[in-house]
Amino acid sequence: MLRYVLDRVKSSVVVLLVVSIITFAVLMIIPGDPAQLILGTEATPEMVQELHTAMGLDRPLYQQYLGWLNDLLHLDMGTSYVYGESVKSLITGSLPVTLSISVFAMIIAVFLAFLFGMLSAIKKNSIIDYFSRSIMQLGTAIPSFWIGMVFIVYFGLKLKLFPVSGFVPLSDNFAGFIKSITLPSVVLAIGETGTLLRIVRSSMLDSLNQDYMDMTKVKGLGARKVYVKYALRGALVAPLTIIGMQFAKLAGGTVVVETIFSLPGLGRLVLSAVEHRDIVLLQGLVMFITAMVIFITLAVDVLIMFINPRIKSFQRGE
């Protein structure tokens, strides 16, 4: 099994390398002159040349790439053109916000998906089943910004239950923290619950069909033992894998929600970099976020392997 982990780590590193090449290529090579891009059309040729040299764009391409890569490995992502701060500090400042809403959103999604997924499977084709599945379809089609706006107006402004913008750090005030992340997390969760629910439901259906469920019938066990202890236990592998993927995707895709709720997270930073064409910042951000995504996916995969180590060998060998 250790070999499997090493394999995965190895291929993750390779993918990261490819990602770095793509990022570098897209942002440095394709626009022609990044310096021109940064300064825009109003800059004089002299200004462009100055920035050009300052950014080291006179060197041959591969040198630029290797130099950049080397800096990355030393955790130096350069200085943001727009903010003047080091990219690293900008990222570390925004990371907690993004992680908070991603984690909270995942918790909500997991709770709802398992609750309704299990119910749908147990009472297959009943009203609750159709209801869950319809809501699920709807959830994946609703744009997050739309529902976000609705929530802001209704829960935030009309009912005044939650703040409509801003982030209260955990260190400041726990209740304030929770309140500030609730609405955005719920909005994020709405998009993810549907997919997860479907997986939970189909895994549960498979598990309920297994022979070991017969034994629970003969033993005359009560519902909780039957469904949670036996059925659910056998239905965990697929949902856990999906949860890993979803969490990684969430962490990298909070741009819209952060914009609506004015949360100073990574997504907003990205948007700002795009709008101001801050190539350096954008480069660092993209690398960081993608690396985070790849790492989270890897970690979840390995975790699942630890939890159910023998399922794989069991299905293989026996």
Added chain:
Amino acid sequence: MNEIINDNTVILKKLHVSDAVGNTLVSSSSMNIEKGEIFGLVGESGSGKTLTAKSLINLLPDDLIFSADEMIVAGKNMLEISLRDKKAHIGKNAGYIPQNTVFFLHPMIKIKNQIADGFIDHTNNNKKEALVKAEGILSKVGFSNPKLVLNYYPWQLSGGMRQRINIAMALMNDPKLIVADEPTTALDSTVQKQVMELFRSINEELNISILLISHDLGLVKNYSHSLAVMYAGVVVESGTTKSVFENPKHPYTQLLIDIIPTMKIKKTEPLAEIPGYVQEKGRDTKGCLFRNRCPKAMEICETYVKEHEEDGHYFRCNLD
């Protein structure tokens, strides 16, 4: 004579099982299992023996429908009981030993966490007491180190060991009836014998009735006290092992007995077989279902089958 107290473990009269579409799977089958008896239920695949057994212990798949004139299991009438009571009654009084040793134990749960939960639910014991009992039973079924075994996952054990776990699990509640569905088919022959001897000793020591399902007539002959032979969903003959083997009345039974391989067969002699195959559909006719393969079939067998019962030896045939 209605006053006679009948403490048979199973009284089944005219069981009928059909599927959601209306096909008959089992028809008009009856059997009685006495207390402390090993009862063999013999037949080919598709004969309905598994379905019959499963209907007794609440294991029939949800999409099948069954009915019977009488079905009494371990003293309770299974036809007039709520589902909840049925579950509780079966949980307390019956055990099931499946054919396949792999899939009936949950692969992700340790033995100690699944062997005892029926026991914990139906008695007032807690987990600790349950595990003590489990250890006792595990050593009885042949494990020299029960404590170690309890901590294993099912996939860490061999097939024979898993079957013993199944047996131990069935014994936890001191059941009155154990249904063993082809318990040795998936095992090698040396292990087979061990397991069958285990069944015999359980039956003799604890006086537990065992419904032994098998397609192996030889096995049933050696180990059961009584038996029933099923063909195409119908019990065609039943009675004590002695009387059925000494005096088989139904042509199917006769043929089955003939084809049991014995040591006396010459090497060059082909093994006997019954030509034809078991029909799946069209089982709800009033005629005899065996008529197409029966060497002694008569015209009347198309539409009518006579039932005989003498001294507990029952058979359905128009011959005498």
Added chain:
Amino acid sequence: MKKNLSIATGIILILLVLAMWGLSFVYMPYPPNEMNISERFLKPDFDSEHILGTDNFGRDILSRLMYGSRNVLLVGIGSVTLGTTFGIALGAVAAMLKKAASSVIMRIMDGLMSFPGILLALMIVTVAGKGLKGSIIAIAIFMIPVFARLVYSMILDTENLLYIKAAKSYGTTNSKIFFKHFVPAMLPKLVTQYSSAIGSAVMIETSLSFLGLGIQPPYASWGLMLSESRQYFLTYPYLAVAPGIAIIITILGFNLIGDGLNDMLINRRSHDE
């Protein structure tokens, strides 16, 4: 049956959107960009001239909705078609080449797929520019690896099937094998993926427009309409209703079709066994 209901509903929804789209070329109540300050913020009223009301500039919402459908469908379907074409080509090429070259191609695809969708789109929009062109390119690039991977693995799987090996041994030409055997085997899965992809593409496009990086004002796009309605949402919530529902219907429609097809595929496979 549930799956047919899915597809049927999806098709109905898409037909609604297509109807709006088609109608937009023939008749719109008002020019979509025409501003009329004296008539701003009119609430929706079925009896009035502005059925769905007017926005903050006095532009007729229904007309903008219809006009916006053009952009949304153009970007949605256009980008996915582009991405599918390149993706299939790339996947097929990778499957034909062996070992090193195909490995490189697939690694690049893996790399592309590691980027979270919005992030990739934003990155590309930065260099390709905002607006219609940028959106289409960005989403197309996002779709390429999905289809490349799909085609690549399907070809490799099908290649090993006995009847292909048999056909090859008869001397059937490669192109004949491809069109007669591979394509029918791959088509169902591809169509399913295509439909679901359009759903995702519309979601990304509206997000991009909402963020101001997609279709630029004064042109209409549903995402843009929503973003413009943000500041007035408290006092005039109706501004967000029409574009929001239009988006939901479109995405839902394509997703339902994709899911329904997917269910059909799964069931068909189990029947064959």
